[in-house]
Amino acid sequence: MALDKATVAKIATLARIKLPPSEQEHLAGELSTILTWIEQLGEVDTAGVEPMSSVAAMELPMRNDEVTDGGCREKILANAPDSAGGFFTVPKVVE
Amino acid sequence: MSALTQLTIAEARAGLRGRQFSARELAEAHIAAVAAARPLNAFLAETPERALAMADAADQRLQRGEARAMEGIPLAIKDLFCTEGVLTTAGSRILDGFKPPYESTVTAKLWAAGAVMLGKANMDEFAMGSSNVTCAHGAVENPWRRRGDNRPLVPGGSSGGSAAAVAARAAIAATGTDTGGSIRQPASFCGIVGMKPTYGRCSRWGIVAFASSLDQAGPMTRSVRDAAIMLGAMAGHDPKDSTSAPVPVPDFEAALTGDIRGLKIGVPHEYRLDGMPAEIEALWQRGIDWVKAAGAEPVEISLPMTKYALPAYYIIAPAEASSNLARYDGVRFGLRVPGGSLDEMYENTRAAGFGAEVRRRVLIGTYVLSAGYYDAYYLKAQQVRTLVARDFGAAFQRCDVLLTPTAPSAAFAIGEKQDDPIAMYLNDVFTVPVNLAGLPGISVPAGLAADGLPLGLQVIGRAFDEATVLRVAEIIETAAGFTAKPAFLAGGG
Structure with missing residues (x-):
C-alpha cells in the first residue's frame, strides 16, 4: 500500500514523534516501499490458521497476589529528568 | 600480556585454577585491550575499576578453591542489558545518562558465576539493525578487512560491538541479544561463535525490550565450548x-561428546537462494560433508x-x-526535550x-496496529508465524538439527x-525464521x-535442545579448523 503524506503525519501523531513536514514525503516513500514488500504475505493461504500469540509452549504462571517489591521511591526517581516532592513532573495538563 | 588476551574461556579457566596467572592479571590485560580497541568504537562505556574489583574478588575465591563457572572471566556486556549504576543506553540518545x-x-547470573565486567558494548540503536551503523554514538568497525582493501566494514548487528570486541581479543566473550539474527549474523561477520538459545531459556528481565516475543539473550565467544560454558551461566528460570x-539447565559442556553418529542433519532446500554467492553455497556443502564424515546423515528437508x-x-x-518503546516519553528516565x-x-x-x-x-x-489495519497486517x-513454526515442527520429525x-x-x-x-533486512533471511x-x-x-572475510554456518535445533546444537556445532568447528585472525587485534597477535 502506498502511504500519503497525510497518513504518515497521522501515524507520527499516534506514535508521538514530531515529524517536520519536510520529512513527510521522504518517509511516505520509504514506508510505502516496506509495506509493499510486506504485502507479499497476501499470497499465503492462512484460512483457519490460529495466529500465534506465544512461541513459548507454556501457560502463563500464576502467583499469590501479594506485594513482593517496592519501597524504592528514591531509586525510581533517580533517573527522572525532573522531579519534585517525590513525584515525576510534567508540563501542566489542566488549565 | 598479549598472550592472556588470546585465551578462550576454557583455557583461561584452566590457567586461573592452575595459578598460571591471576584474575587481576587477566583483567589488566583485557582492560588494556579494551583501551587499544577504541578505534573500533566497540564500547560505549569502559568499567576498568569495576573490572579490577571483580577480578580481585575472583582471585580470593580462586585462592580458597571456591572458583565458580565463570570465575575471573572478563566479558563485554551489550548495552541492552541493564547494569546497576553503569550507563545503559541501548545505543540510543533517548536513554542518555540512564543508570x-x-x-x-x-x-546478575554471570556476576554470581564469577565473571568480570569490562564495559558496555556498542550496538544498533534498540537492537534494530544488521550493521551497527544505526548506533546513536557512531558506527562500530569490524576488526576484519577485505584482503587488499582498507575500507572499514560493518561488524553486523545488532550485537556488533560485542562481536567486534570478542573478535579483536578485547574481551574473552560477550553477551548479545538476538531478535532476528542479532547474535548469529555479527558472529558470522566477525569470525566468532554466537548462540541464540531457545526462547525462554534465558530471562529477559532487565534487558531493554525490543520485540518481547522474539528477544533472547545468548553468548558470543571464540569457541563452541565457551558458548556451552557461558550459556550454562546465563540460563535458568526467573520468576x-x-x-x-x-x-x-543441563550441563551443556558435557554435551560436547564429539559423537554425532546417527544424527540426522536437515538441509532446507528453500535456503538455496537465487543469487547467493557461490562460495557460501560451497561452504555449506563442505559443512554437509563434514557432518557426514563424522557419521551423521544429511537429509533434504x-x-x-x-x-x-x-x-x-x-x-x-x-x-x-512500537508498543515497547512507548515508555520513552521524557518523564521517568533519559532524554527530555521541553514542549508547550x-x-x-x-x-x-x-x-x-x-x-x-x-x-x-x-x-x-x-x-x-492502527484501527482498520490490524487484521490485514x-x-x-x-x-x-504459526505456519513458519509448523514448518520446523515437520522438519524435526525427519531430522535432529538443521544446517544452513x-x-x-x-x-x-x-x-x-x-x-x-x-536490502539490509535481507541479511537476516536465514536467522529470522528461527526467532x-x-x-x-x-x-x-x-x-x-x-576476499579473506569470515563466513559462518548455522545449526538450528529443537526447542530446549541446545545440547545437540552445541554438539554438532563443535564437530563443524573442529572440521573447519578456523584459525584466521582479523587485521586489527586490540589484544595483540
Whole structure:
C-alpha cells in the first residue's frame, strides 16, 4: 500500500514523534516501499490458521497476589529528568 | 600480556585454577585491550575499576578453591542489558545518562558465576539493525578487512560491538541479544561463535525490550565450548520473566561428546537462494560433508514458508517495538526535550531521541496496529508465524538439527546498503525464521570468503535442545579448523 503524506503525519501523531513536514514525503516513500514488500504475505493461504500469540509452549504462571517489591521511591526517581516532592513532573495538563 | 588476551574461556579457566596467572592479571590485560580497541568504537562505556574489583574478588575465591563457572572471566556486556549504576543506553540518545537502579537477571547470573565486567558494548540503536551503523554514538568497525582493501566494514548487528570486541581479543566473550539474527549474523561477520538459545531459556528481565516475543539473550565467544560454558551461566528460570521457562539447565559442556553418529542433519532446500554467492553455497556443502564424515546423515528437508518469514517478522517486530518503546516519553528516565504541552514534550523528546531506523520501525509498527489495519497486517503475520513454526515442527520429525549458512553474504562496507532498508533486512533471511519459531541456533565460523572475510554456518535445533546444537556445532568447528585472525587485534597477535 502506498502511504500519503497525510497518513504518515497521522501515524507520527499516534506514535508521538514530531515529524517536520519536510520529512513527510521522504518517509511516505520509504514506508510505502516496506509495506509493499510486506504485502507479499497476501499470497499465503492462512484460512483457519490460529495466529500465534506465544512461541513459548507454556501457560502463563500464576502467583499469590501479594506485594513482593517496592519501597524504592528514591531509586525510581533517580533517573527522572525532573522531579519534585517525590513525584515525576510534567508540563501542566489542566488549565 | 598479549598472550592472556588470546585465551578462550576454557583455557583461561584452566590457567586461573592452575595459578598460571591471576584474575587481576587477566583483567589488566583485557582492560588494556579494551583501551587499544577504541578505534573500533566497540564500547560505549569502559568499567576498568569495576573490572579490577571483580577480578580481585575472583582471585580470593580462586585462592580458597571456591572458583565458580565463570570465575575471573572478563566479558563485554551489550548495552541492552541493564547494569546497576553503569550507563545503559541501548545505543540510543533517548536513554542518555540512564543508570539503571537494578541489574538484569542474565548479567546478575554471570556476576554470581564469577565473571568480570569490562564495559558496555556498542550496538544498533534498540537492537534494530544488521550493521551497527544505526548506533546513536557512531558506527562500530569490524576488526576484519577485505584482503587488499582498507575500507572499514560493518561488524553486523545488532550485537556488533560485542562481536567486534570478542573478535579483536578485547574481551574473552560477550553477551548479545538476538531478535532476528542479532547474535548469529555479527558472529558470522566477525569470525566468532554466537548462540541464540531457545526462547525462554534465558530471562529477559532487565534487558531493554525490543520485540518481547522474539528477544533472547545468548553468548558470543571464540569457541563452541565457551558458548556451552557461558550459556550454562546465563540460563535458568526467573520468576521475574513470565516467559522464562521453568525447565532445568543441563550441563551443556558435557554435551560436547564429539559423537554425532546417527544424527540426522536437515538441509532446507528453500535456503538455496537465487543469487547467493557461490562460495557460501560451497561452504555449506563442505559443512554437509563434514557432518557426514563424522557419521551423521544429511537429509533434504523443506521449509516452504521461508520466503514469508522475513515480511512477517517486519510486521511483528515493529509492532512489538512500537508498543515497547512507548515508555520513552521524557518523564521517568533519559532524554527530555521541553514542549508547550505534555503531548508536545512527548513528540519533541521522541523526535530528538530516536534515530532514523528506530523511528521508521515505530511508525511501521504504529501503522500495522492502527484501527482498520490490524487484521490485514498483524493478525496475518501471526498466522504466518504459526505456519513458519509448523514448518520446523515437520522438519524435526525427519531430522535432529538443521544446517544452513548464517547469512547470505560476508561483512559489507560501512555505507553499503544504507539507502535500501529491504536490502539490509535481507541479511537476516536465514536467522529470522528461527526467532519466529523460538528455536535455538548457533553460528560457527567455518571458512573464509575469497576476499579473506569470515563466513559462518548455522545449526538450528529443537526447542530446549541446545545440547545437540552445541554438539554438532563443535564437530563443524573442529572440521573447519578456523584459525584466521582479523587485521586489527586490540589484544595483540
